[in-house]
Amino acid sequence: MKILVGVKRVVDYNVRIQVKADGSGVATDGVKMSMNPFDEIAVEEALRIKEAGKADEVIAVTIGPKVCQEQLRTALAMGADRAIHVETDDDIQPLTGARILKALADKEEPKIVLLGKQAIDDDNNQTAQMLGALSHWPQATFASEVNIEGESAVVTREIDAGLEQLSVDLPAVISVDLRLNEPRYVKLPDIMKAKRKPIETITLGDLNVDAAASVKVLKTSTPAKRQAGIKVESVDELVTVLKEKGLI
Amino acid sequence: MxxxxxxxxxxxxxxxxxxxxxxxxxxxxxxxxxxxxxxxxxxxxxxxxxxxxxxxxxxxxxxxxxxxxxxxxxxxxxxxxxxxxxxxxxxxxxxxxxxxxxxxxxxxxxxxxxxxxxxxxxxxxxxxxxxxxxxxxxxxxxxxxxxxxxxxxxxxxxxxxxxxxxxRELSVELPSHTRYVGLQTSGGSDRPDLQAAAKVVSGGRGVGSEENFSVIYKLADKLGAGVGASRAAVDAGFIPNDHQVGQTGKIIAPELYMAFGISGAIQHLAGIKDAGTIVAVNKDADAPIFEVADYGLVGDLFEVIDELEKAL
Missing domain, CATH: 3.40.50.620 (HUPs)
Incomplete structure (x- = not known):
């Protein structure tokens, strides 16, 4: 059984985002880039499923320009067996991303596609669900626990009401949430070993995928910021101001 | 049309x-x-x-x-x-x-x-x-x-x-590949729903333990408030996931948000920026939560909650 796992290169979690003055986007020059944290969790889960003897191969895939291979190398260093780089300089939105993943799934025939529930740059939270739709596969989003049981999986999902369990037939697409696992640290020897693992580079044309209609970004702006208020010195003072505002 | x-x-x-x-x-x-x-x-x-x-x-x-x-x-x-x-x-x-x-x-x-x-x-x-x-x-x-x-x-x-x-009657064929198994909620309480509550009392890592969270619940009940939490508190197992407020949890807009022992990671702040009034209590005077709080109080959250309950 193969597992296909998606990896996206994003501005690092800890970077303070700066919107460009001309409204054309956010500053990315010289900014630290990393694997989307949710995708790291997806890679980790794929590896754990393999280590439990329930999968034979973990294939990491990314879509984007050449530099995205850095994140594929990270996935390989974590333990993925091989990687596929769908190289494109275009802005790939979720629907096109899902079409690409579907084409790859048709080719590789994985039993599970594991994706992060959202990327921390565009915060769309769409790609897994769209892949589920296009493939006519089940989807189990926002997973905090995944149990593979033969030809199906029982997935615990973090939803607003609590923890929901779904049983899905395989093949299925699973999107992962933060509490599913804690990704392993990559050790130096693994980084060296990862350099010898294969990365296959292909194009949208090779996969016969047309870009979908896209949402057009007209401008990027800085949101209105909350102003810091005042520090109160005592609970009495706090209670007084909250009472004045009619809040308590 | x-x-x-x-x-x-x-x-x-x-x-x-x-x-x-x-x-x-x-x-x-x-x-x-x-x-x-x-x-x-x-x-x-x-x-x-x-x-x-x-x-x-x-x-x-x-x-x-x-x-x-x-x-x-x-x-x-x-x-x-x-x-x-x-x-x-x-x-x-x-x-x-x-x-x-x-x-x-x-x-x-x-x-x-x-x-x-x-x-x-x-x-x-x-x-x-x-x-x-x-x-x-x-x-x-x-x-x-x-x-x-x-x-x-x-x-x-x-x-x-x-x-x-x-x-409407729809003649649509539905797949059989996905089955609902069950739902565990932390519910059963009369507290207002976090996403609809006018007031929310929230606890973070600073609360320290699942047992200590009882002070957050108690204050919330006194105020008729919903109970929220930071990711750190949920990750640490102090409180179930459906209380998490932030970028990947619930985005809320209560009239009053009271944050106890929450440092204020940007991911948490993303979930509360539309709140009417934010109150933050933290023993670290440099905690980022104070940059967005309308009223900040530097101090021990347990002492503050104790005093608050007496004052209310």
Missing amino acids: SKVLVIAEHDGDQLNGSTARAVACASELGLDAVDVAVLAADGAVVADQAASLTGVSTVVLVQNPANEHAVAALLAPQIEALASDYSHVFAPSTTFGKDLMPRVAAHLGVPQISDIMRVESATVFDRPVYAGNAVVTVEAAEGIVIGTVRTASYAAVGQEGSASIET
Whole structure:
């Protein structure tokens, strides 16, 4: 059984985002880039499923320009067996991303596609669900626990009401949430070993995928910021101001 | 005629408050009608609630035993069948809408606009990116517009409506590959729902343990508030996941938000920036939460809560 796992290169979690003055986007020059944290969790889960003897191969895939291979190398260093780089300089939105993943799934025939529930740059939270739709596969989003049981999986999902369990037939697409696992640290020897693992580079044309209609970004702006208020010195003072505002 | 269909979120008995907020957003599109779809096993009660929302023209009720639980793979094909009468289909950007709507959009072959926070026109919207640290103004692609509504950006519409209820039979084949197994909630309490509460008392890592969280619950009950938590507190097992507030948890907009022992990571702040008044209590005077708090108090949260309870 193969597992296909998606990896996206994003501005690092800890970077303070700066919107460009001309409204054309956010500053990315010289900014630290990393694997989307949710995708790291997806890679980790794929590896754990393999280590439990329930999968034979973990294939990491990314879509984007050449530099995205850095994140594929990270996935390989974590333990993925091989990687596929769908190289494109275009802005790939979720629907096109899902079409690409579907084409790859048709080719590789994985039993599970594991994706992060959202990327921390565009915060769309769409790609897994769209892949589920296009493939006519089940989807189990926002997973905090995944149990593979033969030809199906029982997935615990973090939803607003609590923890929901779904049983899905395989093949299925699973999107992962933060509490599913804690990704392993990559050790130096693994980084060296990862350099010898294969990365296959292909194009949208090779996969016969047309870009979908896209949402057009007209401008990027800085949101209105909350102003810091005042520090109160005592609970009495706090209670007084909250009472004045009619809040308590 | 262009119309918007809002997909109702409900639990079989009660319409979820997020629906009225999504209707508020849909009403700003300036279209000919705002309709609400209720997909349920037995949805008459929920349909009545939806029909009372101000501004709703028609409630479309689809009853099917398969709709007993909100399973995206089962709901999506039904919504696609309804969508042909509409120019827009919206749902709240709760875990319900987030799970469901991209599946609908992909089947219809159109992109989705997630987390709409402002309507500029029927096709131009603002939405947050980078945990709310930037806002993009986006234009929808040609064709039907599929969107989810950032509920914290909209106040719920009132309940002065009297929409007609139209029952629809859909001949759609539903897949058997996805089965609902169960739901564990931390519920059973009379506390207000976190996403609808006017007041929220929230605890973070500083609370220290599951046992210590009882002081947060106690204060919340005294104030009639909902209970929230930071990711750190949920990760540490102090409190169940459905209390998490932030970029990947719940985005809320209470009138009063009181944060105890929460340092204020940007991901947490993304979930509370629309709160009316933010109170922060933290023993670290440099905690980032103070940069957004209207009233900050540096001190031991347990002592502060103790004094607060005496003062209330």
